[in-house]
Amino acid sequence: MEPINPGKLKLELFCRGIKIDPSCEMDKDGRGIMKVRAGLGSGLEMILPDDLYANIPVLEPFVQDTPFKLIHRGGKYFVCRGNAELAEARLAGRPQWYGRNTSKGRPMTQVGSMQGTTLGFYPTRVCGFWEMTPRVNCRFCATGINVSNDALPTVDEIVEVCQAAKAEGTTFCHFNVGYYGGKALEVILPFVEAVKKRTKLLVGVQAPPQKDLSKYDSVINAGADHFSFCYEFHNPKVFAEVCPGKQKHLTQQAFFDALEYTTQKMGKGRNSGEIIAGIEPIEDTFAGIDYITGVGAFPTICVFRPVIGTDLEKSPSPDYQDMLKVYRRMYEACRDNSIPTGIAPNIKTSLVVLPYEGKYFRENTTLADFAYDAKLAVMRSLFLVYFRAKMLFG
Ligand code: SF4
Known part of the structure; x- marks a missing residue:
């Protein structure tokens, strides 16, 4: 994987959202999606490289056009653009x-x-x-x-x-x-x-x-x-x-x-x-x-x-x-x-x-x-x- 700018990745994910591949074990590994307050928290809580936390849109219709996909492989999660793996990421766990x-x-x-x-x-x-x-x-x-x-x-x-x-x-x-x-x-x-x-x-x-x-x-x-x-x-x-x-x-x-x-x-x-x-x-x-x-x-x-x-x-x-x-x-x-x-x-x-x-x-x-x-x-x-x-x- 090429080195990635985590801040720019976080921002582009905010703008474009991410699709969740069926390989992902959301119930087991994630916090679940909670609809709270004014609505910005309606996405998937992820941790990107450099420990950047990001609540990424997954439900809104514009996400249908996103080039990003989250996959789960070998016990790890990866953010992909098309078929290219961009960065390893984690799902924010349930406290x-x-x-x-x-x-x-x-x-x-x-x-x-x-x-x-x-x-x-x-x-x-x-x-x-x-x-x-x-x-x-x-x-x-x-x-x-x-x-x-x-x-x-x-x-x-x-x-x-x-x-x-x-x-x-x-x-x-x-x-x-x-x-x-x-x-x-x-x-x-x-x-x-x-x-x-x-x-x-x-x-x-x-x-x-x-x-x-x-x-x-x-x-x-x-x-x-x-x-x-x-x-x-x-x-x-x-x-x-x-x-x-x-x-x-x-x-x-x-x-x-x-x-x-x-x-x-x-x-x-x-x-x-x-x-x-x-x-x-x-x-x-x-x-x-x-x-x-x-x-x-x-x-x-x-x-x-x-x-x-x-x-x-x-x-x-x-x-x-x-x-x-x-x-x-x-x-x-x-x-x-x-x-x-x-x-x-x-x-x-x-x-x-x-x-x-x-x-x-x-x-x-x-x-x-x-x-x-x-x-x-x-x-x-x-x-x-x-x-x-x-x-x-x-
Ligand atoms: S964003 Fe506006 S409508 Fe929503 S809770 Fe705040 S003041 Fe009320």
């Missing part, structure tokens, strides 16, 4: 806690799920945008299809899942809340407080922006380590068209205000602005990357996935060559703004190409790249001690 129940008798997989090495929760009622008449959900979103309001998990159950996952090496959990009539932070606060106090896991929160910015202080004081703000599109017209609820009830400016407020409070590289690439013009995505990194946050860029059942299910998957340009820009913007990336240990989210994976997209390695790499390597070593202590003592 042991996937087979356990909470103290209330509920399967733990109904409470949380792994996305790469991180633990994701959607612990509250379905996003309010799905419950309005007419509904004003974001048009790419599958939350209203995937999330049920029946028997929401309790704080104790969430803590139990965190404890079980931490015992198997998880370091970070992520809470996602949809629109909650301006009360998203109040609703998520007890979960953050309990998880921080009782498990010491690192905790991230993704919630709609709050107009009263002082509400962030209580969640920061409860120990939240990270906030992500999904404003999705930098182009205001595309934002309004594709995210009608966010436009009407929140506004794009509210996302900017909350991102800037929390970044000023928590420091550079702690929080993220989340955008989707592949719907708005690429120049707008570049402008979004420049804005996010310019305020000291890191960009989380999702490759648009036309998830089955969503309003945009018939849209095409993004062009790989365009996405290469996007992730190259992501890398350069993080480097030029000295954004620390990949510092916290074992946070390998499978849903996106992570900022620290941006190094796979640079064209020629320059002195500025070497300097940035060196700085990140030093920060990783120094902060490892800090994070270990934080996960032991809080």
Whole structure:
């Protein structure tokens, strides 16, 4: 096999998906496909070379045209393009806690799920945008299809899942809340407080922006380590068209205000602005990357996935060559703004190409790249001690 660029392979698989050959033993070796939250987790959890976690589309109709196939041979898995084996890969295995129940008798997989090495929760009622008449959900979103309001998990159950996952090496959990009539932070606060106090896991929160910015202080004081703000599109017209609820009830400016407020409070590289690439013009995505990194946050860029059942299910998957340009820009913007990336240990989210994976997209390695790499390597070593202590003592 020729040496392969794992980052570019991950990106092309996001854009084109993969077919699963009948030789693969998915039930035995894999985690199974779980439909969670906004829908990006609807694919196959794989581990590519260099330990890159990736949730690869397998169900969407565009996958019919993919040149990629996963085969199983001699006890190993290979990603093939046509008949050529490109790279050995692994299926992300089922954690042991996937087979356990909470103290209330509920399967733990109904409470949380792994996305790469991180633990994701959607612990509250379905996003309010799905419950309005007419509904004003974001048009790419599958939350209203995937999330049920029946028997929401309790704080104790969430803590139990965190404890079980931490015992198997998880370091970070992520809470996602949809629109909650301006009360998203109040609703998520007890979960953050309990998880921080009782498990010491690192905790991230993704919630709609709050107009009263002082509400962030209580969640920061409860120990939240990270906030992500999904404003999705930098182009205001595309934002309004594709995210009608966010436009009407929140506004794009509210996302900017909350991102800037929390970044000023928590420091550079702690929080993220989340955008989707592949719907708005690429120049707008570049402008979004420049804005996010310019305020000291890191960009989380999702490759648009036309998830089955969503309003945009018939849209095409993004062009790989365009996405290469996007992730190259992501890398350069993080480097030029000295954004620390990949510092916290074992946070390998499978849903996106992570900022620290941006190094796979640079064209020629320059002195500025070497300097940035060196700085990140030093920060990783120094902060490892800090994070270990934080996960032991809080
Ligand atoms: S805010 Fe938009 S993306 Fe988030 S859950 Fe609601 S509809 Fe989905």
